[in-house]
Amino acid sequence: MGNWDLNNKRALVTGGTKGIGKATVIELAELGAQVLFTGRDEKTVELVEQELRALGHQVFGLKADVTSTDHRHKVKDWIDSRWKSLDILVNNAGINIRKPTLDYLESEYRQLLEVNLIAPFELSRLLHQYLKGTTVGVVINVASVAGIMDARTGAPYGISKSGLIHLGRSLANEWATDNIRVNTVSPWFTRTPATESVLTNQEKLEKIISRTPLGRVANDKEIASVIAFLAMDKASFVNGQNIVVDGGASAAIL
Numbered sequence: 001m002g003n004w005d006l007n008n009k010r011a012l013v014t015g016g017t018k019g020i021g022k023a024t025v026i027e028l029a030e031l032g033a034q035v036l037f038t039g040r041d042e043k044t045v046e047l048v049e050q051e052l053r054a055l056g057h058q059v060f061g062l063k064a065d066v067t068s069t070d071h072r073h074k075v076k077d078w079i080d081s082r083w084k085s086l087d088i089l090v091n092n093a094g095i096n097i098r099k100p101t102l103d104y105l106e107s108e109y110r111q112l113l114e115v116n117l118i119a120p121f122e123l124s125r126l127l128h129q130y131l132k133g134t135t136v137g138v139v140i141n142v143a144s145v146a147g148i149m150d151a152r153t154g155a156p157y158g159i160s161k162s163g164l165i166h167l168g169r170s171l172a173n174e175w176a177t178d179n180i181r182v183n184t185v186s187p188w189f190t191r192t193p194a195t196e197s198v199l200t201n202q203e204k205l206e207k208i209i210s211r212t213p214l215g216r217v218a219n220d221k222e223i224a225s226v227i228a229f230l231a232m233d234k235a236s237f238v239n240g241q242n243i244v245v246d247g248g249a250s251a252a253i254l
């Protein structure tokens, strides 16, 4: 059954330099894991690595864009040369471009789908051999409430997150015999750099809060703690689920 910790675990978190990803890197490291994280900006990756190492965490930053095949292979090579196995993969990196459907350029929605859906699909496949090589491998995809209902955050984002939730179900079913558990965490509005422009708009914030039974938005640590639980052997029989972390928003109609 394991303990309430992640001692001796090795984890990869994509998009670990900010927001939910960074909070997840910290949470996993505080629970005892070694954590490799990625981001697109080299300087930011270095600074976050320094900051977290100064706190005593065993973290490793790697500049990698999850949409690049070469960069995904760079991540694989890092794991191959340093660890040879991987216990936990958190597909967290995600973007949104909020606009009406008719206004999207083809390049914009294709990029969004590349980051939010294609990259988790490809990275999960690429790292399957390392996840299979451990006692129990864990994949956690970070989707969104926008993947289960329309949250007026744009059709491409909703499509990408809906697809990601289904990817979790399919892989959970397909890879269970490889001792790999696959689950999804779907946050509602969470205070991060990505949502700053929405949440500093008082009118939008009030609307979001009025639709959230707990009467507030989440902070990044409240999502990271759910990801950490799913990563633990304590969650050993949780597989193929989408855990919605939304203060009750999706359970309420008024």
Ligand SMILES: NC(=O)c1ccc[n+]([C@@H]2O[C@H](COP(=O)([O-])OP(=O)(O)OC[C@H]3O[C@@H](n4cnc5c(N)ncnc54)[C@H](OP(=O)(O)O)[C@@H]3O)[C@@H](O)[C@H]2O)c1
Residues within 6 Å of the ligand: 014, 015, 016, 017, 018, 019, 020, 021, 038, 039, 040, 041, 044, 064, 065, 066, 067, 092, 093, 094, 095, 115, 142, 143, 144, 145, 186, 187, 188, 189, 190, 191, 192, 193, 194, 195
């Ligand atoms: N915040 C919310 O309200 C909310 C709600 C539901 C779901 N989510 C989901 O939660 C996840 C994290 O969101 P967040 O709000 O924490 O976002 P954020 O504050 O914008 O952070 C995103 C992280 O991903 C990295 N990133 C973006 N594109 C990347 C790429 N192509 N390759 C590698 N790294 C990349 C960013 O670093 P660089 O830009 O430097 O690369 C950053 O570290 C996303 O999947 C998002 O869709 C968020």
